[in-house]
Amino acid sequence: MTGKQYKSMKPKRPIEEYINFDPFDGDKESGKIECKRVKVVKILKEQWCCESDHNIPKGSWSRFESAKYDGEWSKWYHCCDCIDKYLDEWE
Ligand SMILES: [Zn+2]
Secondary structure (H helix, E strand, O other), rough: OOOOOHHHHHOOOOHHHHHHHOOOOOHHHHHOOOEEEEEEEEOOEEEEEEEOEEEEEEOOOEEEEEEEEOEEEEEEEHHHHHHHHHHHHHH
8 A cells, every 4th residue: 555644544643642631621620530541542433532522433543531430430532633633723
């Protein structure tokens, strides 16, 4: 295969930048957060992007966060495209 690499083959920034990105920006401060885990994954099935409410197609790179929030397990996906958009505005 020649030419441009398919967009979602890998995220455009170093993985740490997605991990360090805090999509909630302190929103969750009111609740108790435990066992927080963040990773950047290539999703194997369609997920919902919490950043701007859309479907993330399978095979896309996404920031995945899971945590116990006020005693309840929750998980959130934020696609790398949305994070890129957000970070681009800040640069
Ligand atoms: Zn998104």
